[in-house]
Each structure stands twice: as C-alpha cells, then as structure tokens.
Amino acid sequence: MNDADGPLFEEELATLARISDRAAEAICCKKEVVVASHVDADGLTSAGIISAALDRADVDRRTLFFRQLDLPALETIADLGPDLVIFTDLGSGMQSEILEMGLSAVVADHHRPQGSGVELHINPHLVGLDGAIHLSGSGSTFLLARALAKAEGRPGEDDDLAGLAIVGAVGDLQDMALGRLIGLNRWILEVGVGAKVLSFGRDLKLFGKQTRPVFKMLEFSSDPYIPGLSGDEDACIFFLKEQGIRLKGERWRRWIDMNSGEKGKIASALVRRGLRAGLSNPQLERLVGEVYTLLLEREGTELRDASEYSTLLNATARYGHSDVGLAVCLGDRGAALEEARLLLNSHRQNLVSGLKLVKEEGIVPLAHLQYFDAGDRILETIVGIVAGMSFQTADRRKPILAFARSDDGRLKVSARGTQDLVRSGLNLADAISKAAEKVGGVGGGHNVAAGATIPPEAKEEFLELMDALVGQQFQG
Ligand code: C5P
Ligand code: ZN
Secondary structure (H helix, E strand, C coil): CCHHHCCCCHHHHHHHHHHHHHHHHHHHCCCEEEEEEECCHHHHHHHHHHHHHHHHCCCEEEEEEECCCCHHHHHHHHHCCCCCEEEECCCHHHHHHHHHCCCCEEEECCCCCCCCCCCCEECHHHHCCCCCCCCCHHHHHHHHHHHHHHHCCCCCCCHHHHHHHHHHHHHCCCCCCCCCCCCHHHHHHHHHHHCCCEEEEEEECCCCCCCCEHHHHHHCCCCCCCCCCCCCHHHHHHHHHHCCCCCECCCECEHHHCCHHHHHHHHHHHHHHHHHCCCCHHHHHHHEEEEEEECCCCCCCHHHEHHHHHHHHHHHHCCCCHHHHHHHHCCCCCHHHHHHHHHHHHHHHHHHHHHHHHHHHCCEECCCCEEEECCCCCCCCCHHHHHHHHHHCCCCCCCEEEEEECCCCCEEEEEECCHHHHHCCCCHHHHHHHHHHHCCCEEEECCCEEEEEECHHHHHHHHHHHHHHHHHHHHC
16 A cells, blocks of 8 residues: 555554454354344445355354344344344444343444444444545455454455445445545555455546446446536437547447546546536546456446445345345355346336436435435435435535435434545534434434434424534534
8 A cells, every 4th residue: 555545544454353353252152143234235244244254254144134224123123033233234222222122242343433332343433433434345345254264263264255344335425525535544455455355546437438338438427527527428329439439349348348548538638527517626526537347246246336236235135135145145146146236227227217206306405404305205225315416406515315215114214425525524423313212213324424213293393403414514
C-alpha cells in the first residue's frame, strides 16, 4: 500500500482481531450454531463468509435471515434453543435485548451500536472507525472467519473469503464516498489480492460492464445520471458512434470487450460530456473510480464484478429468496445462479418502475428534508434502493425519506443522504432512531442510509420530528 491509500489503522485492526480471536475460541468448541443475518447483499455475503468458515471448521449451522432484528426475531432464534448465535450484519443495535433473551452471542456487525453488553462484539465503531465506509458487516465477519481458521491451526486458509467481504462492502455502497474503498476495507482488499481472488483498478464505475452492451450500460447509468445520455438509447448509440466505437462484433460489444484505447476514448468523452452538462466534481468522481474484480469468477458474468454481484444478491434477498443468494455465495453456479438471474431481471424492472413512480408523483420538499410515500406500489424491501437512486434527479441538498406500506400494516421508512450532506453534519441513523422511538417505532442504520418501522398514523408527527432533528444536525 502507498500513502495515497490513507492510514493503515493497524491498531484498530489489531484490537478487532483480538476480539475476533476470543469469539473464534467460543465458536470452535461448539457442535452446532445458529447464524442470524440481514437480508441484503452485505448480510448475505456475511452469512456466506461465516457459513464457509464454519463448514471448514466442521461446525454445523442453521442460517436465518431477518429484515431487522426486533423482539419477534430474537424470540424465533431463542425458540431454537441454540448453544451459540452468531449475528452478522445486525445485532449491534439490540445488545441488551440479546442478553435479556438469555442468548450466548457473537456479533459481527457495522451498524451504530446501541447500548452495550455483548462481549464478543466485532464492530468498527468500537475502535472509532465509521461503519458506513471503513468496514462492512461482511468485513467484520471476515475478521471472524480468519480468526476461526487461525484458531484451528489453518491460518490464512479463509483468506479467499475476502472476495465476498468486498462484494458486501460494495453492496453497502462503502466505495461511494471517495470513489474507492478505504479504512479496513483497504486491508481486506490487500488480503484478497494476496490470496489471488481479487484485483482492483481505475475504471468506469457504471453498472453492467460485464454483462450489458456498452450503449445499454450508458443508457441505464443512474449514478451519476449523465444528462443527455441516461435513459436515451438513441443518444447513447450516437455518442459511441461519434467516438468511432464499433458497437457490434459477433454480438453486441460490452465494456469488457473494448480494448484499452476504446475504453480511454469513451471515458474521456464521458467526462467531457459530464463537465459540459454541469456535473459536479463529486459526481464526476463517481463516473470513474476504483472497481473490484473477482478473479475466480468467469468473465462476462455478474459475479466477476463486485458491484454487479452485490446487485444480484440484493435481487434474491429482498424478494424473500435469501437461500438462493446464500447458495450462490457458497459456490452454486448451476440452479441457484440461474434462479438468481431470473430474480435479477424482475428486480431491475421493479427499480425502473419505482423510479418512474417517484418521477411522476414527485417528491415533497420540507425545510430540511424531502420525502415521497409509495404506499403499496413499491415493495418496502426495495424502497430504500429507489430512494437512493432518486438522487439522480432530486435535490441533492436535502436527504430523502421514503415511505412504503409494510406487509404487517406498519409503515416502513427508508432514509438516504449523500456524503456531502454527511460532511455537513447529517446523521440519519441518529435522527431516525430518535424520531421512530418517539412515535412508538424502531429505527437505526448508518449516517448516510437508515431505516425505521413506525405506526402508520404517526407519519406526520414522524416527518416533523425528522425535519427538526435533521435541521439541528445541519446547524451543528
Ligand atoms: O431498509 P433500508 O434499506 O432503508 O435500511 C437502511 C439501513 O438502515 C440498513 O443498514 C438497515 O439495516 C438499517 N435499518 C435499521 N433499523 C430499521 C430499518 C433499517 O437499522 N428498522
Ligand atoms: Zn451492512
């Protein structure tokens, strides 16, 4: 690593590794454990990492996925009467409840801790790092997996799981703040490079480099939104022809089919186009940045690119098919991958119709935030993703809140900000957990992305509270 990669956080890493070693000792002697994880790409890769590590250590496991860790979820877990529960990508916000339930627990998470009490707790916040950008849930779980291999006298044997940890970090958008992964994620990257499972380099950050024809990749670019190209197929084709790019070989040519000269030409033309259209520097930085390649996956598949892999996993988890995503993480390249691809197709369609709905119905501005209410027209499990993508057209000076009706009749809230807003003081996890608690709901998450579930009749009061709390954060 060189200086440009920033501090190495060696002390922080050593502290988390020590906690991981103790947690590994507690796991090693068990015959069977329960793994409880979160239903998103980071949660699935976390479950994949710990499952692989447990399999290698000959510890049997049962894996359960939860949208959020609330009391009913903890009761479901307790009913299994487990010797030990490993919570991954969740748990830090429910420490006293975990202990009150009498569960013996290891927590590998990166959400902002609430309360305390769980001793075997691996979380970047505990060593002063930011869980939104320095380490993901799958990163914390990777530390645990490594410790497990070490405790078993097989040091380094779980290093190949670094690939999944990077997919989880990218799934939680941890590379977006600075255009590349930093903090302990950087260390995981180096471990993965050493294990020959990962490579990284500067490239276009648009989605679909592995799988889409280039003109489609440009047409569907949403972050950043490229004025004049995004959403306009003809304009994208014309733009590429203008650069002298051949669109078709034996098949439509994808980004990975272009030679380096062609890639350079397209990238500079895109930057010029972005500058002309008034894209800000942070937006341009999101266009070209660092990308992460999984070297053991076949070229031209979603799994080769960390960003596409994470979207594929989201497409399984958020529709109640976490088992499919987990099977893909554990290496199934047959039936599970096939099913995941079908789910990915409908996920993409759902995101497109969600965005269309937001565009048609508009976003309501308040003093310090903006919001839309999707009712039952956007699934509560993807309304947060749609909210984040809405920044491509919405006012970037205010965070977005999105409401959707939950299956159980409660109201799901997803909140998304930008890194610029976080730098101005925004902390959505803090605001949303306070506001939700006041109205009889529960919430949490990260400074830049958070969520809650509240009683539907409390919506107006909740909005007022959030608006005031966010306003105070900006005043510092
Ligand atoms: O559900 P959504 O994608 O909006 O969640 C954003 C973040 O907030 C996630 O990291 C999620 O774990 C967290 N969250 C939470 N408590 C909730 C809902 C979401 O901590 N009740
Ligand atoms: Zn996470």
